[in-house]
Amino acid sequence: MKSLFLITLRRVLSPARLVMTGCLAFAPFAVTWMILRVDEGASLQNFETFILNGMLAGAIIPLATLATARAGFGDEISDRTLANVTLTPYSRWKVVLPKLLAVTTVPALIIAASAALTSHMAYGADFTATWAVTLGAVVAVILYSTLFVWLDLATPHAIGIGLAYIVVWEGLFSRFIYGVRFLSLRSYSFSITHGMDDRRMADGDHTALGLSVVVAVAVVAALFVLSVRRLRTMDVP
């Protein structure tokens, strides 16, 4: 399992992916810093609406995880090295787990750093708020990574479908159509942020913290099982 983790980590840490994830993660920090330079009294509500909701949760986290999740199985399907890791004495779940851990760890660390620094700056060293935003962001990374790892196994058009999901489902439907938020990964990560610090993301109609945690765990478990099943039944190139 260590070998599978390391070989996947090597792909995640490719310079192109690191630069892309780093640039994306740096953007909310840079924008917040610029706004505060221009207007020290900028409202926290606007910060949460535009920076956290629109930028970090709406674009950066899903895009960064879509790119890094590809290192899990997508790249190995493309370059046909998947047979090397599937024709092994390991059960399929032991193949999926280390890969999922590898593709989650790196963006989680980078996004966590970005979310922590940005919210620390915006909330003026409010530790509870910073912690709540950071935790919500990490939960979002885990949820999206698990989804995109499964998507890479399920379809050869994972990038296109993933982008459509980010823009149409998470970007439009979940924000503007009532009820869809219960099927939105982003809304559960915000509910966790709100649950940790009820002053934050106070505008939304949030699910209770306990329920959000349970749903997040259930979604990760379900997608993990789907990935294992898919790896068992698919043609390995």
Place this chain on the structure above:
Amino acid sequence: MTAASAAPVIRAERLSRWFGNIVAVNDVTLDVRPGITGLLGPNGAGKSTLIRMIAGLARVSSGKVTVFGEPVRNNPPLAKRIAIMQEHETVYGFMTGRRFVRLMGELRQVPRLDEAVERAIGQVELLDAADRRIRTYSRGMRQRIRLAGALVHDPEVLLLDEPLNGADPKQRIQFQHLLRRYAAEGRTIVISSHILEEIERVADTVLLLVNGKLAASGDFRAIRAALNERPYHVLVACDSPRALAAAVVQLDSVEAVKLDPAGRIVILSRNVLDLQLELPRLAQRNSVTLRRVVPLDDSLESVFGYLVDGGER
């Protein structure tokens, strides 16, 4: 116990695989015993799909395939006993050769890994280049390091899909020696190729696959004999075709002779060896200058076509 009497290691029963409307493998039943078995067929015959189904990498549309009596799909413990070297390159260019073979060993839980890695790399004679990145290797070297990766866990069954692509003549000979050594240890080796001579040099038994169907199987010499008895078309260009045609038709080895519109002779013969010997003599005796002698249906496709059509007749 001879290979022929040994129990089959690989067994396929009415195995088929289709992709939409395309049938890649069609109702194939076969047994493979220890030793070297050649899987011969033209490009697109279904060899790779068949090998991938035997390895458990590809699904079966219908039928059954077992190795050591066990189903191959989703049977992780079996992976310790099987190795596959696929036709396409499955290496990590950023790794050194040694790291790649080591990784393959780690993934297959090989005991005494250092020793196994050195042995496998030594077997393919790549020790000198083992610490170079694979992306700097030539095609033949990449094939060899992939073979080392397949051998590192000392598999009992070795499935090789077009393994000699990119290999130079010296490497081919080394490869043949290696396979023979492995076969002598009682292992089961399936090697696919679309080149008749490549299979002829190493395989004891041949499976002939054409259009997804098993066209022939068995001892190579028997199949070869059947091939030798088939009629061949030979095209001859010369300065006096009518004179040569009149002389050639007298040969016992010639069944028919005709002149094509371009004034060349097309000879139908069942004994090409005899024709090869007699044709220059006849030309000399009749003061005819030969310009070109071309076998018209010497391609593997025509050989397979003959076998398939012959089988249906």
